[in-house]
Amino acid sequence: MKTNFTLAPIFSDHMMFQAGKPIRIFGSCLGQREISIHFHEKVYVFSTSGNTFCFELPPLDFTEKPFSFRVSCGKDMVTVHDCLVGDLFIASGQSNMQFTLREGIEVDPIDNPNIRFYEVPKVPYDGADQEFSWLYPSNPHWSVCTKESAPWFSAIGYFVAQKLQQDLNIPIGVISCNLGDTSVFSWTDRFSLSQNPKLKSVLDSYDKEMAKYQTVEEYYALFHKQIPRLMEFWGEIDKGRKAGMCADDANNEALKKVPDPYIPMGPKHYNRPAGMFDSLLMTIVPFASKGVLFYQGESNHQDCTLYEEGFKAMIQGWRRVFKEPSLPFVFVQVAGYSYPGTAKDSIQIVREAQQNSIDISDNRYMVTAIDAGEAENIHPKDKTVVSKRLANVVLEKIYHQGQNSLSPAFFSYQVNGSTIAIYTRYNNRDLLSRSGQDLGFKITYDGETWENFSHVRLEHNTIILENTEKVREIRYAFDPFPLCDIYSENDLPLLPFRIKIER
Numbered sequence: 001m002k003t004n005f006t007l008a009p010i011f012s013d014h015m016m017f018q019a020g021k022p023i024r025i026f027g028s029c030l031g032q033r034e035i036s037i038h039f040h041e042k043v044y045v046f047s048t049s050g051n052t053f054c055f056e057l058p059p060l061d062f063t064e065k066p067f068s069f070r071v072s073c074g075k076d077m078v079t080v081h082d083c084l085v086g087d088l089f090i091a092s093g094q095s096n097m098q099f100t101l102r103e104g105i106e107v108d109p110i111d112n113p114n115i116r117f118y119e120v121p122k123v124p125y126d127g128a129d130q131e132f133s134w135l136y137p138s139n140p141h142w143s144v145c146t147k148e149s150a151p152w153f154s155a156i157g158y159f160v161a162q163k164l165q166q167d168l169n170i171p172i173g174v175i176s177c178n179l180g181d182t183s184v185f186s187w188t189d190r191f192s193l194s195q196n197p198k199l200k201s202v203l204d205s206y207d208k209e210m211a212k213y214q215t216v217e218e219y220y221a222l223f224h225k226q227i228p229r230l231m232e233f234w235g236e237i238d239k240g241r242k243a244g245m246c247a248d249d250a251n252n253e254a255l256k257k258v259p260d261p262y263i264p265m266g267p268k269h270y271n272r273p274a275g276m277f278d279s280l281l282m283t284i285v286p287f288a289s290k291g292v293l294f295y296q297g298e299s300n301h302q303d304c305t306l307y308e309e310g311f312k313a314m315i316q317g318w319r320r321v322f323k324e325p326s327l328p329f330v331f332v333q334v335a336g337y338s339y340p341g342t343a344k345d346s347i348q349i350v351r352e353a354q355q356n357s358i359d360i361s362d363n364r365y366m367v368t369a370i371d372a373g374e375a376e377n378i379h380p381k382d383k384t385v386v387s388k389r390l391a392n393v394v395l396e397k398i399y400h401q402g403q404n405s406l407s408p409a410f411f412s413y414q415v416n417g418s419t420i421a422i423y424t425r426y427n428n429r430d431l432l433s434r435s436g437q438d439l440g441f442k443i444t445y446d447g448e449t450w451e452n453f454s455h456v457r458l459e460h461n462t463i464i465l466e467n468t469e470k471v472r473e474i475r476y477a478f479d480p481f482p483l484c485d486i487y488s489e490n491d492l493p494l495l496p497f498r499i500k501i502e503r
Contacts, residue, residue, distance in 0.1 A: 004073040005029040005053070009121075009140035010284050011071075013081045016116040016142070016173035018088045018288035019062045025071065026054035026286070038070040054286065060085045062170050064114055082144075084116065086171025087164070088289040089394075091157040092187070092281075093296035095180030096335070096369075096379060098122075101158050102151035104381045109150035114170075115161045117143045117153045120177040120280050124270035128279075132227065140283075154178070159387030160293060160394070167395060175289065177280050183271050183299050184307060187281070188314040189321070190274040198309045206273050209265040219266045226263045233261030246376040248340055271299075277317070285321045291328035291398060292318065293390055295369075297354060298334050298378060301346040308353035315357075315364065328363040330393050333495070335373030335380055339480040348478050348496065355409060355495055358426075365393050368407050370477065371484040371493045389492070404429050408461060408488050410476075410497035420474070420501065422463040429489035431458045439485040441465070442475045450475070458486070474499045 007027040017023055025037055029048045037044045039057055046055045066082045091097055101107060121138040123129045129138035143149040150158050157174040165172040185193065185202045193199045213219040236257050240250030255261070263269055270276065300307045311331075319327045333354045339347045351370065358366045367389035374380045392405040404427045411425035424431070433439070438456035453474070455466040463486070465474065477484050477496035486494040 002030060003076045004033050005035055005048075005071070005076060007071060007078055007080075008283065008287075010118060010142075010175075010287055011078075011080055012141050014083075014116055014142040014144050015080060015118070016084045016086050016088055016171060017060065018173075018290060019085045019170075020059050021288040022059055023057040024054055024286050024288060025057065026052070028052050029073070033073050035071060035073045038072075040067065040069070062086055064171055084114070084171045084173075086114070086116075086173055087168075088173040088175060088287075089157075089160065089164075090175045090177055090284070090289050090292045091154050091160075092177045092292060093294050093332075094178060094182045094299060096298075096332070096383075097154055097156055097178040097293070097295040098176075098180050099155050099379055099383065100152055101155040103379075104155045104383055109145070109147045109158070110162060111147055112145045112162070112165060114172065115145035115165050116171070116173040117145060117149065117157065117161075118173070118175045119143075119153065120175065120283055122179050122280070124179070124275060124279055125268045126279065128268070135227070135231065155383040156293065156295065156387045156390065159384055160391045163388065163391035164394065167391075167401070168399065175284060175287075177284065178295075179270060179276060179280065181271070181299055182276050182296065183303075184296060184310045184314055185273050185300075185303075186271045186276040187296070188274060188310055189277045189317040192313040192317040193273055196309065196313050199306065199313060202273050202303075202306070202310070206265065213266075216267065219264065220268070222264050223266065223268050226261070229258055229261040230263055233258040247378055248338075248376065281318070282321070286323055288324075289322070289327070291330060291363075291394065293330055293332075293394075295332040295334075295386075297350045298337075298339075298347070300350055301339065301342045304343075304346045304349040304353065307350050308356050311353065311357050326363050328365070328394075328398055330365045330367065330390055330397070331357070332386055332390070333366055333368040333370055335369035335378075335386075336371060336375070336481040336484070337373045337378050337380075338375050339378075342480070345478075347480050348498075351496055352498075355497075358406075358409075360397075360426075363397070365397055365406065367393055368493060368495055370482065370496060373481065375481045404488065404490055404492075407492040407495050409495040410499065413499055413501075415468075415501065415503055418467055418469045420465045420468050420471075422465070422474075422499070424461050424463070424494070427488045427490075427492060428461055430460050431463065431486055431494065432489060433458065433485055434487060435485050437485070440477050440483045442478070443468070443471045444473050445470050447472050461488075468501070471501055473501060 128136040236254035369386045372385040396402040396405040406426040408424040408427040441453040443453040475498045
């Protein structure tokens with residue numbers, strides 16, 4: 001028997017609301033209904049006009065004292081218990097954000113009732129959890145941070161929450177909304193993709209794939225045929241990892257045993273344009289939050305030249321649906337890794353696009369994981385370094401605590417005879433060489449062959465290169481798994497760069 005209304009899954013016991021912003025209660029209903037909300041000793045009555053509703057209540061201040069609220073319509077009533085009001089962060093992206101605490105380095109989680117976690121079900125299309133309950137389980141719920149619950153949550157989400165809660169002494173919530181192997185275009189809404197001429201090719205490519213099928217039923221038949229192969233493939237990868245193989249070797253061995261295991265692009269593919277936006281993100285829209293932590297980019301090496309445009313469009317699309325024009329985004333520049341099988345410079349171009357997306361005036365900030373990776377593992381196990389950097393940027397840029405939390409980055413250069421001065425920005429601390437030898441710089445005289453360059457010295461936060469008369473281009477840390485030797489005085493790595501010299 002149908003009920004008069006159903007709250008969105010995010011409204012469940014142990015949940016947290018964002019402090020200082022409108023409280024939005026939303027869900028679905030059976031047409032025109034009158035819904036009552038008993039919230040913080042007040043009663044609000046709203047009328048619905050369609051099959052969905054979203055009611056806005058006044059903002060609340062922080063509270064560590066748990067409370068309950070009740071929503072009712074006719075004989076139907078839902079009570080949500082043990083709620084807090086604090087600061088919430090959405091932890092989104094692909095596998096390195098999805099990576100759980102139990103998969104990483106050994107850590108003893110800390111019980112903390114003022115930290116709450118919510119996991120958005122990783123259901124890639126509407127109805128997937130009913131079609132393949134064993135493959136796409138859906139059990140949305142909030143968890144209080146305990147020794148038992150934390151290991152199953154995003155490692156980055158856990159470490160950032162612990163740091164913020166400890167430093168700020170306020171309730172902190174993390175909404176984990178991520179899925180491995182996803183493209184930035186799957187996290188971008190279709191409207192933003194369609195309105196941007198530079199991103200038209202993304203939708204054109206999808207339409208071209210769908211044109212291969214005479215009917216959508218033909219696509220569904222192929223999809224269901226491939227699912228068992230995909231499961232067998234994943235099983236072989238798991239066997240390889242348990243046998244001690246690195247991720248790439250396990251993947252390659254699995255492909256030998258299960259060739260062509262992949263599901264076809266189409267309406268049931270998680271990487272379809274706007275796929276993650278529609279299937280994951282929209283389940284929590286327009287729930288208010290303090291900001292977004294985003295770690296993604298590895299899956300866009302094949303269309304790296306579109307990444308900057310796609311990422312900026314994604315941010316604007318999220319801000320629009322969350323009704324937050326200045327919602328802060330703190331994102332991660334992808335880690336150092338060998339990236340076998342990728343085109344020349346493709347992952348470096350993704351990193352460059354991520355740097356180009358920094359805009360302090362628009363609440364867009366970046367930390368780097370370039371020096372925190374593993375050459376043979378795309379999922380580095382130690383997430384503490386990147387998490388600390390994320391938390392420090394949040395503390396400085398959102399809470400105005402601390403300074404110089406951003407990595408130094410190339411700003412401009414000046415040629416003076418045979419000397420080139422490279423100026424940096426974002427971090428005004430002195431630059432230091434960890435090796436004492438100023439390593440990591442490469443130059444080319446002909447635009448094709450590269451050699452290490454050693455005529456380098458550091459002057460405060462400026463880099464001086466000498467004997468550069470015929471140098472055409474300078475690069476620093478511009479490799480898939482680069483040597484990172486130059487750091488700020490407060491231990492943040494100089495971001496990679498390339499400079500084509502104009503004389």
